[in-house]
Amino acid sequence: MTIVVCIKQVPDTAEVRINPETGTLVREGVPSIINPFDMHAIEAGLQVKERIGGTVIVITMGPPQAESALREALSMGADDAILLSDRAFAGSDTWATSFTLAKAIRKIGADLILCGKQAIDGDTAQVGPETAEFLDIPHVSYVRRIEEITATSIRVQRLMEDGYDVVESSLPALLTVVKELNEPRLPSLRGKMAAKKAVIKKWGMADISADERDVGLKGSPTQVKNIFTPEARPGRKMLEGSPEEQVLALLGELRRIECL
Amino acid sequence: MPVVVDSERCKGCEECLSSCPFDALVMREGKAHINEYCQACVACVSVCPEGAIIEIEGGAEEAAHDVRRYKGVWIFAEQREGKVASVAFELLGIGRKLADDLATSLSALLFGASEKEAEELIKWGADRVFHAAHPVFEHFHDEPYVHLLSSLVKEHRPEILLAGATPIGRSFFPRVAARLRTGLTADCTSLAIDAETGNLLQIRPAFGGNIMATILCPRHRPQMATVRPRVMKRGAYDEGRRGEIVAVSADGIQPRTKVLQSVKEVSECMVNLQEAEIIVSGGRGLGDPKGFALLQELAGLLGGAVGSSRAAVDAGWIPYRHQVGQTGKTVCPKIYIACGISGAVQHLVGMQSSDVIIAINKNPDAPIFNVATYGLVGDLYEIVPLLIRKIKEHRGIAQ
Numbered sequence: 001m002t003i004v005v006c007i008k009q010v011p012d013t014a015e016v017r018i019n020p021e022t023g024t025l026v027r028e029g030v031p032s033i034i035n036p037f038d039m040h041a042i043e044a045g046l047q048v049k050e051r052i053g054g055t056v057i058v059i060t061m062g063p064p065q066a067e068s069a070l071r072e073a074l075s076m077g078a079d080d081a082i083l084l085s086d087r088a089f090a091g092s093d094t095w096a097t098s099f100t101l102a103k104a105i106r107k108i109g110a111d112l113i114l115c116g117k118q119a120i121d122g123d124t125a126q127v128g129p130e131t132a133e134f135l136d137i138p139h140v141s142y143v144r145r146i147e148e149i150t151a152t153s154i155r156v157q158r159l160m161e162d163g164y165d166v167v168e169s170s171l172p173a174l175l176t177v178v179k180e181l182n183e184p185r186l187p188s189l190r191g192k193m194a195a196k197k198a199v200i201k202k203w204g205m206a207d208i209s210a211d212e213r214d215v216g217l218k219g220s221p222t223q224v225k226n227i228f229t230p231e232a233r234p235g236r237k238m239l240e241g242s243p244e245e246q247v248l249a250l251l252g253e254l255r256r257i258e259c260l
Numbered sequence: 261m262p263v264v265v266d267s268e269r270c271k272g273c274e275e276c277l278s279s280c281p282f283d284a285l286v287m288r289e290g291k292a293h294i295n296e297y298c299q300a301c302v303a304c305v306s307v308c309p310e311g312a313i314i315e316i317e318g319g320a321e322e323a324a325h326d327v328r329r330y331k332g333v334w335i336f337a338e339q340r341e342g343k344v345a346s347v348a349f350e351l352l353g354i355g356r357k358l359a360d361d362l363a364t365s366l367s368a369l370l371f372g373a374s375e376k377e378a379e380e381l382i383k384w385g386a387d388r389v390f391h392a393a394h395p396v397f398e399h400f401h402d403e404p405y406v407h408l409l410s411s412l413v414k415e416h417r418p419e420i421l422l423a424g425a426t427p428i429g430r431s432f433f434p435r436v437a438a439r440l441r442t443g444l445t446a447d448c449t450s451l452a453i454d455a456e457t458g459n460l461l462q463i464r465p466a467f468g469g470n471i472m473a474t475i476l477c478p479r480h481r482p483q484m485a486t487v488r489p490r491v492m493k494r495g496a497y498d499e500g501r502r503g504e505i506v507a508v509s510a511d512g513i514q515p516r517t518k519v520l521q522s523v524k525e526v527s528e529c530m531v532n533l534q535e536a537e538i539i540v541s542g543g544r545g546l547g548d549p550k551g552f553a554l555l556q557e558l559a560g561l562l563g564g565a566v567g568s569s570r571a572a573v574d575a576g577w578i579p580y581r582h583q584v585g586q587t588g589k590t591v592c593p594k595i596y597i598a599c600g601i602s603g604a605v606q607h608l609v610g611m612q613s614s615d616v617i618i619a620i621n622k623n624p625d626a627p628i629f630n631v632a633t634y635g636l637v638g639d640l641y642e643i644v645p646l647l648i649r650k651i652k653e654h655r656g657i658a659q
Binding site: 062089090091094095121124126127128129130133134137138155163164165167170217223228229235236239247248250251253254 | 262297403406434435442444478479594634643
């Protein structure tokens with residue numbers, strides 16, 4: 001079984017702070033990490049391999065620096081890694097990203113594709129399902145448990161708002177996974193050594209036979225018009241004085257607006 | 261449109277570097293250089309004192325759709341077990357407004373459920389409902405939803421298509437966008453029509469929820485977006501509203517997935533949190549899991565529920581089901597009391613549409629005060645007990 005895990009290198013957004021004076025992002029010293037949900041996808045891939053055999057291939061699309069994310073996945077036990085990197089891929093939205101990933105996955109020929117449910121920087125949760133559409137295969141989102149897998153089918157639990165569904169799908173299929181699925185393993189020392197020496201394949205636009213009209217900014221239907229920091233709520237009142245004075249002022253305000 | 265640096269004009273002053281939220285500007289051989297992280301957000305263009313950063317022609321023109329041929333606003337009305345999800349009525353509220361601004365009609369799509377539910381959608385603001393009654397919609401499968409919705413869009417060409425950012429909407433809507441070769445913007449917190457171009461302005465948190473971005477889909481249709489439940493307000497209900505119900509067929513659509521079982525795991529607490537009119541929420545500033553007992557006392561007194569920030573959940577002080585924010589629940593109570601919550605934007609996007617926000621924090625610079633209606637600076641262990649005592653006094657409850 002060929003298992004492809006799609007990962008993304010993201011800034012650790014929990015470390016990002018806003019400068020209260022300028023209202024801009026403070027990005028200095030923010031480390032790059034593997035998207036936390038993708039760590040669970042890697043672990044799931046390794047567990048499937050241990051259960052029924054196969055090869056785990058991790059792929060990512062990003063700038064050359066994203067190679068370090070692939071090496072980390074290799075150190076956890078992935079067999080192979082591919083970096084999709086090309087200046088032409090720059091500025092991809094979810095449509096162009098999924099299209100590019102699907103082209104690469106088609107070239108690899110996968111039976112099972114695993115993605116994290118969403119990336120913590122974009123939070124769209126769109127790349128998994130869109131990739132499945134381009135590959136014309138079924139997908140199941142928000143997988144919290146893999147109950148059974150054979151060479152031709154898979155049975156999983158899909159998290160819903162009020163519980164879960166047990167869903168069966170034919171293979172090949174794509175799953176997006178949530179954190180409840182598993183606990184990602186730590187890399188072994190041997191894994192780290194091997195990952196350091198591993199040769200990571202680099203594929204550009206020509207390697208996946210993509211057309212420049214379908215990738216990067218040109219292939220992206222959406223555009224970022226502008227970005228801004230949320231403004232302070234109009235009419236905000238900072239209450240003053242001792243704690244007791246503040247509490248009395250608050251109760252007065254709440255009575256005034258008939259909230260108490 | 262793509263952004264480039266004119267290296268002739270660039271003086272290497274590095275002014276632009278900190279303007280980029282995506283780390284896409286780097287110095288190379290003394291000149292600014294734009295790398296693969298660029299999202300063409302143009303934040304840097306106005307910063308350059310030399311005017312060396314410019315937007316150039318290009319972008320997604322070649323595969324563009326003829327946007328003028330697309331008319332009308334559509335919303336996807338999700339149902340489960342025959343019951344329409346409340347987010348559908350919220351989408352009708354915003355959809356009605358967008359349709360009125362564009363002087364066009366509003367249609368709802370209902371796959372499954374009964375015609376009676378379709379009639380309700382009209383009373384909540386729809387002019388037309390496409391209703392597909394078919395057993396394939398008894399359980400949720402992505403493929404039948406994708407297939408039917410895509411073919412209806414191809415036939416009728418709406419300019420805007422919205423869905424709820426629920427597990428169902430977030431799962432199948434991306435496939436529809438992929439198939440239709442159009443853009444999709446997730447979790448919009450605000451939607452409006454650009455008066456000049458007629459394009460849909462889609463505002464959403466970006467960069468892990470640390471900033472907001474306005475997204476456009478100028479050359480492709482429909483412009484697709486999802487909206488989280490409880491972000492938009494419902495429109496007006498009109499018992500006498502009349503509209504058209506169009507029956508559509510879903511025959512011959514076979515999913516490759518099969519739902520074997522649906523298991524309910526409803527937590528009372530979770531339901532309470534989203535329906536509570538008052539929420540008392542605690543964060544890292546509590547310093548201790550015992551702080552939640554104090555918040556529980558205040559919440560109990562006010563008839564409200566207890567929420568928390570991600571930090572408190574990560575610290576193991578309170579279960580995940582209490583978490584409010586981008587990776588927790590979106591809430592919209594009448595009063596939200598944030599105690600010891602600094603206000604990372606991840607948290608703010610989950611609660612900032614609350615009617616009244618009261619923030620209690622030691623740090624006067626905490627970002628929570630930016631969204632607060634009333635801010636109290638001080639030790640929550642002093643302020644909250646005082647608040648409890650004063651409310652009791654006010655109500656004449658003996659100590």
